[in-house]
Amino acid sequence: MTGAIATIEDQLRAILRDVLGIDAARAAALDETTPLFGAMPELDSMAVAGLLTEIEDRLHILIDDDEVDGEMLESFGSLTAFVRTKRDA
Amino acid sequence: MTAGASPRIHPYGDGETMLGFGPSTGPQLLVLQPLFEEMNRTRALIVAICRGLSMRGIGCWLPDLPGTGESIRPLDGLGWRDWRDAVIVAAAAAGVPIGGTVSFRGGALLDDTIDAPRWRLAPTGGRSLLSDLRRSALATGSDPTAPAGYVLSAALTGPLGLAEVAADRARTLRLASDERAADLRVEGIPVWRRPEPQQDARLATSLIDDIAAWSIR
Numbered sequence: 439m440t441g442a443i444a445t446i447e448d449q450l451r452a453i454l455r456d457v458l459g460i461d462a463a464r465a466a467a468l469d470e471t472t473p474l475f476g477a478m479p480e481l482d483s484m485a486v487a488g489l490l491t492e493i494e495d496r497l498h499i500l501i502d503d504d505e506v507d508g509e510m511l512e513s514f515g516s517l518t519a520f521v522r523t524k525r526d527a
Numbered sequence: 528m529t530a531g532a533s534p535r536i537h538p539y540g541d542g543e544t545m546l547g548f549g550p551s552t553g554p555q556l557l558v559l560q561p562l563f564e565e566m567n568r569t570r571a572l573i574v575a576i577c578r579g580l581s582m583r584g585i586g587c588w589l590p591d592l593p594g595t596g597e598s599i600r601p602l603d604g605l606g607w608r609d610w611r612d613a614v615i616v617a618a619a620a621a622g623v624p625i626g627g628t629v630s631f632r633g634g635a636l637l638d639d640t641i642d643a644p645r646w647r648l649a650p651t652g653g654r655s656l657l658s659d660l661r662r663s664a665l666a667t668g669s670d671p672t673a674p675a676g677y678v679l680s681a682a683l684t685g686p687l688g689l690a691e692v693a694a695d696r697a698r699t700l701r702l703a704s705d706e707r708a709a710d711l712r713v714e715g716i717p718v719w720r721r722p723e724p725q726q727d728a729r730l731a732t733s734l735i736d737d738i739a740a741w742s743i744r
Contacts, residue, residue, distance in 0.1 A: 449706060452706075475597075485665045488720050492720070495652075495655050496707060
């Protein structure tokens with residue numbers, strides 16, 4: 439019960455923490471410039487599958503397979519921007 | 528993790544098996560596991576919960592669906608209707624009135640087959656489960672007609688893709704990290720998301736406490 443609506447950034451931090459099993463401190467330290475795919479060892483291609491599904495479910499968007507590429511997952515900032523664009527669409 | 532007595536093995540339906548935990552007096556709960564890979568990932572958690580509840584005088588019935596777990600039937604010949612029917616047959620085979628269902632993740636898509644109050648942990652829709660399977664197949668380069676090794680019939684994927692949890696008579700728990708609507712949030716690891724088997728004794732205890740209070744209400 440957070441009592442307030444979390445930001446997209448905070449929701450993505452929570453999802454990454456859940457899917458990747460990273461600790462709270464690492465999740466909290468994720469910022470716009472933090473590199474993700476290719477830089478974070480826990481984020482392998484199987485984990486990407488779970489990450490996308492959790493983002494869809496918890497942030498109420500639909501992600502097409504052909505929207506998923508290295509650019510979208512390059513950094514925490516690029517993932518946040520992708521989600522924000524989908525939610526505004 | 529508390530030990531408790533060993534479960535009993537009960538047959539049901541056409542060669543299917545179900546574990547029975549605890550006394551046949553007191554509240555009796557039918558426990559519905561997640562679907563596909565999530566079933567394996569949550570097995571230790573669910574068995575710990577069944578044992579814990581049995582030690583509090585609550586009976587638990589844990590069927591393996593046809594084509595899963597101990598079942599000898601091939602999954603590829605089964606449809607969604609077979610799974611829904613199996614839940615009804617399992618409940619009847621328990622031989623005691625089922626006072627409630629306890630469902631985890633996609634198991635909640637089957638709990639409306641039983642006329643009883645429903646307790647759920649992190650319920651999810653069928654479309655989401657199928658997306659997960661499809662993406663896992665894409666990620667690993669495995670055969671898209673057998674995502675993650677599961678050969679599924681159109682009679683299963685068609686209705687499952689449209690399946691949503693029934694809205695009524697449900698108490699829903701989610702993890703603290705999940706913002707979606709819930710009656711209670713609990714701290715814990717989403718073990719269904721972890722490829723390596725994991726235990727979370729604190730989560731098991733929180734869930735046992737909540738299910739026990741709910742079933743004895």
